[in-house]
Amino acid sequence: MLTLFRWTLRLTIGLIVGLCLAAVLVWYFAVRSLPDYNASHVVSGIAEELEIVRSTENVPHIFAGNDRDAFFALGLAHAQDRLFQMTVLRRAAQGRLAEIYGLRAFPADDLARRLGLARAARQALAAQDAQTRAALQAYADGVNQWVAIVNRDALGRGAPEFFLLPDEIAFWQPADSLAILKLYAAASSRQLRSEVLRAQLSLAAPERGQDLMAGLGEPALPDYASLFPGARISGAAPESGEGWPLDLAGYLTPFSGLSATAFAADAGRTTAGQPLLANDPQSALTMPSLWYLARLALQSGDVIGATIPGIPAIFSGRSDDLAWGIVPAQIDDADLYMEEVQPGDKDRYRGVQGWRDFAIRREIIRIRDIPDRAIILRETANGPLLSAASFGLGSVTPEGFAAALRWTGATAEDATLSALIGVMTAPDRDGAMAAARQWVAPAVTLTLADRDGVEERLVGALPQRSPEHATLGRMPTPGWIAANRWQDVLPAERSDATENGVNFAAGVLPPLQGEMPLGFDSDSALREARLRRLLDGREVHSRDSFIETQLDIVSPAARALLPLIGADLWFTGEPAAPGTPERQRQDALRLLAEWDGAMSEHLPEPLIYAAWLSALQDRLIRDDLGPLADRITALQPGFIERVYRNRNGAAAWCDIRQSAAVETCSTLSRQALDAAIVNLTERFGPDVTSWRWGDSHEAIQIHPALGPIPRLGWIANLRQSLSGGDSTLARAPLLGSGAQPFRPVSGPGYRGVYDLADPDSSVFIIASGQSGHPFSRHYDDLAVRWRRGEYVTMSLDPELARAAATGITRLLPAGQPRAGGDEPAAR
Structure with missing residues (x-):
């Protein structure tokens, strides 16, 4: 027995020691991939010595003697901090995620191959102007130089993720940056999903289905079954929002829809007598954020703002004399076509002039740990065929048909990056507008401000x-x-x-007199009305008032809907006994009656409102739509307003078809509120006043690779409660389904406010830290400030940048000795 005890003790100690050694070894190799920001490197590809000065927040300030060297340094800085993210974004655009993630990423790869993002990017390289092609090549050289340094000096493969996921980092090519921009353009549009959902609604509820998505003044849709006789909902199950972390394996999900707000005030409406501009492009809440702050010293002038790693351009930012911001315009930039396949010949389809051949190509998708899969890609005159498994297409595709997509971003004649670089190097608004004429996809509302005024223009390709x-x-x-x-x-x-003196953009623009509509899928009407009210509510604005507006958490949807759905419910009688369901309802209604609509994480009212409206919308649509109701995950304020005002008979949604009684809208409101209170009581206890919005509205900023892995997720992911909601200016759309329906899945991944009266007082923030390395102190240091509504200042003054530097990386051209005759050893 004693011998057994000794051996058990020895094995236990050995196991503990082995685990400790393994942990130390993992830590050592992971830390090796942290870049040394005070190193000097001798590199090929630059003409002169340059510096990358890192601020306290790890923002690189790039000082170079020429533009080519500046873009080279940006590529190297991006790779230092976000190499894994860059390679994943590239893989997502190329349709090569399954090589590292396995079979679960096959649908994303299949879609990217069918869209032809990488192929169109390679073709679009010729459409760029000479300045942009030079920038792309210099940027690619900078990325590749950092990869070479990592390999030469054994710097932990450049990122800890590469120890867990099989990957060979191919040389960066100029077309890779264009492919990521194509991916961003695809993610900015929501039209494909909207078309499928409209068709599903038409089939499930032909009489009233349009009520759910119809915009103000939108013409009636034909029944989908009248376009395709015999069509019915079948095939692929409706999509659910529950799988969103998998969808974000490549950081950007095609056709998910990105939004933003931008607003500006000219000199006459500001306290300092110079224009102001604010912009907050949205992105999924990932770790790291899609956005990365950077400053470039260019021949045309210094620029600073938000970049996307992998793309050598500042999407939103400022120079000394110009500020710019972008808002995805949500125009209808994509159409689905049902192509009739010739009976007996799957390689032919019906064209305008009769049957014709598909354009066919075959591609191989490599998948981790299982054999490769071949896919056959067919293309029509309208565009490529999509898989029936994508976006629920199989549920609305009639038998004998296949769905093809026409999308503005598929063109090879796409000089959007040239337009973007032209905007950021322009001296003024006129120069920026001239450059923006090359813009193709995504179509955006470009907001500009210089010392002579402010301007807003829709730019991009319009079908x-x-x-x-x-x-x-x-x-x-x-x-x-x-x-x-x-x-x-x-x-x-x-x-x-x-x-x-002010302008603003929060989504799709209404058509001008006599124009065809630009789109019907804007979700921004309530936010635009709130933004207009805040901007018009002040005679003059300051940087602080713009920040206050950008961070506004008042829900215009709550203000509009609560008086409607609670019209017959507000408590007027004697208080019920404490602890009873009736008392809970009275307490909830009392709180809501006194609430100003602020979706603060510290208040119970936003949680009661969100749960009530969610239960109400589900009751309104469930009996008519059945399982399709699971796909209506977002609150539809316009639909509920139409129902409760009985516009065109929409109150018919309140009657439950399966019951003998005729329910009124007031009855459904009371039932939904009671159901919401029961659900919240089970989760948070019976005291209504103790509930908090932040307990349910907790963002999980997930790392697409490490986040889903047990235990590693505790290191790589970030959890923090947020204020705001679907319709607030500080927008935080909800997941809308599953066990955590109120979890925010996206938000303003970048915020910037630019003050041309005192440019160096302009403020910036991103939703994570600058580094993508989970062991870096800059991995999440900005995320807490972002959550609290704080910003950082970034100056274009070289002396201030150097004075606050926490690290200076020096790049020296190979073959050119330094003063004194010695070259530094590479680090």
Whole structure:
């Protein structure tokens, strides 16, 4: 027995020691991949010595003697901090995620291959101007130089993720940056998903389905079954928001829809007598954030702001004399076509002039740990065929048909990056607007400010549809009918006038008199109304008032809907006994009656409101739509407003078809509130006043690779409660389904406010730290400030940048000795 005890003790001690040694070894190799920001490197590809000065927040300030060297240094800085993210974004655009993630990423790869993002990017390289091609090549050289340094000096493979996921880091090519920009353009659009959902609603509820998505003044849609007789909901199950972390394996999800706000005030409406501009492009809440702060010293002038790692451009930022911001315009930039496949020959389809051949190519998708898979890609005159498994397409595709996609971003004649670089190097608004005429996809509202004023313009490619188009692009249509096809694709020629010294953008623009509609899927009407009210509510604005507006958490949807749904419920009688369900309802209604609509994480009212509206919307649509109701994950304020005002008979949604009684909307409101209170009581206890929005509205900023791995997720992911909601200006859209329906899944991944009266007082913030390395102190240091609504200042003054430097990386051209005759050893 004693011998057994001794051996057990020895084995236990040995196991503990082995685990400790393994942990130390993992730590050592992981820390080896942390870059030394005070190193000097001799590199090939630059003409002169340059410096990358790192601020306290790890923002690189790049000082170079020429533009090529500056873009080289940006590529190297991006690779130092975000190498894994860059390679994953590239893989997502190329359709090569399954090589590292395995079979679960196959659908994303299949979609990227069908969209042809990488192929179109390679073709688009020729469409860029000489300045942009030079920037792309210099940037690629900088990325590759850092990878070479990592390999030469054994710096932990450049990122700890590469120890866990099989990957060979291929040389960065100029077309890779364009492919990531194509991926961003695809993620900015939500049209494909909207078309599928409209078709599903038309099939499930042909009489009233349009109520759910119809915009103000939107013309009626034809029944989908009238376009394709015999069509019915079948095939692929409706999508659910529960799988969003998997969707974000590549950081950007095609056709998920990105939003933003931008607003500006000219000199006459500001306290300092110079324009102000604010911008907050949205992104998924990942670790690290999609955005990365950087400053470039260029020949045209210094620029500073938000970049996307992998792309050599500042999307939103400022120079000394110009500020700019972008808002994805949510125009209808994509159409689905149902192509009839020739019976007996799957390689032919019906065209305008009769049967014709698909353009066919075959590609191989490599998958980790299992054999490769071949896919056959077919393309029509309208665009590539998509898989029936994507976006629930199989549920609305009639038998004998296949779905093809026409999208503005698929073109090879895409000089969007040239436009973006032209904007950031322009001396003023006129120069920026001239450069922006090259913009293709995504179409954006470009907001500009210089010392002479502010301006807003829609830029990008606009599909031209015939007035005879069967659905005006809102649902899939027969692809062989000429009137349904795009008549042309033209650049936007639209500039909205500044009203009373301010302008703003939060989504799709309404059509001008006599124009065809630009789109029908804007979710921004309530936010735009709130933004207009805040901007018009002050005679003059300051940087602080712009920050206050950008961080506004008042829900205009709550203010609009609560008086409607609670009209017959507000408590007026004697208080019920404490602890009873009736008393809980009275307490909840009392709180909501006194609430100003602020979606503060510290208050119970936002949680009661969100749970009530969620339960109410589900009750309104569940009996009519059945399982399809699971796909309506976001609150539809316009739909609920139509129902409770009984617009065009929409109150019919309140009657439950399966019951004998005729329910009223007031009855459904009370039932939904009671159900919400029961659910919240089970989770948070019976005291209504102790509930907190932040307990449910907790963001999980997930690392797409390490986050889902047990235990590693505790290191790589970040959890923090947030204020705001679906319709607030500080937007935090909800997951809307599953066990955590109120979890925010996206937000303003970058915020910037630019003050041209005192440019160095302009402020910036991103939703994570600058580094993508989980062991770096800069991995999440900005995230807490972002959550609290704080910002950092970033100066273009070289002396201030150097005075606050926490590290200076020096790059020296190979073959050119330093003063004194010695070259530093490479680190």
